[in-house]
Amino acid sequence: MLNPDGVYLGNYRCSLMGFDLNRHWQDPSPWAQPTLHAVKQLIVQMSQDPSVSLEFYIDVHAHSTMLNGFMYGNVFEDEERVQRQAVFPRLLCHNAHDFSFSSTSFNRDVVKAGTGRRFLGGLLDDTSYCYTLEVSFYSYMTSGSTAPVAYTEESYMRLGMNVARTFLDYYKLNNLIKDAVPSHLQSYEATSQPEKERSQHVRD
Incomplete structure (x- = not known):
């Protein structure tokens, strides 16, 4: 669940700050899109781990x-x-x-x-x-x-x-x-x- 604050307000697409989160995966901001930033870092780390498929x-x-x-x-x-x-x-x-x-x-x-x-x-x-x-x-x-x-x-x-x-x-x-x-x-x-x-x- 990557948009908890937006959904809490009744939004189904935009975050609390008005960002469409599914358009910011290329360079997510740790301040403005913290959930994307964290998940992207996790996936990058997993992809570089030879023990993970x-x-x-x-x-x-x-x-x-x-x-x-x-x-x-x-x-x-x-x-x-x-x-x-x-x-x-x-x-x-x-x-x-x-x-x-x-x-x-x-x-x-x-x-x-x-x-x-x-x-x-x-x-x-x-x-x-x-x-x-x-x-x-x-x-x-x-x-x-x-x-x-x-x-x-x-x-x-x-x-x-x-x-x-x-x-x-x-x-x-x-x-x-x-x-x-x-x-x-x-x-x-x-x-x-x-x-x-x-x-x-x-x-x-």
Whole structure:
């Protein structure tokens, strides 16, 4: 949670001092953006420690206009790295019926150069994957549905659970773990969804 003072005042983007914190990762001030400065220092230290494997950085943001959950990722010259970076959001799309891969975007817009995802994508090596996970303030649409479903605290929690399940799938896919999915994760999707959502998910 990098914007506690701003959120306390009811802001969802700007800090107490009026800074959009996700535009100041390149050179954060220890006085004006202390949370960014501290986290950036920590990540730089971790990236330089040979005993640490820093594989994922995921910023989590609310989105004020678009529906569903979706991701922003980076663009690189190395085509293989680009393809590898698309694996995680594709897996997440398979696990979470409210996550939209079609709304997921990979870019290197100049205006986004100061975001954590862009800055750290350039700082860390090609074994690290940096994303922004955006989730609608309002609602989501499932495949084949005609009406949006309002997000609730439970459905936000479910998306978080599905991100965790996707990490498990990712590491299984890369033969880094071989254990089966724990039963409480296997059953979470089926037991926690309202009846209407379950029927929509079965049709997807």
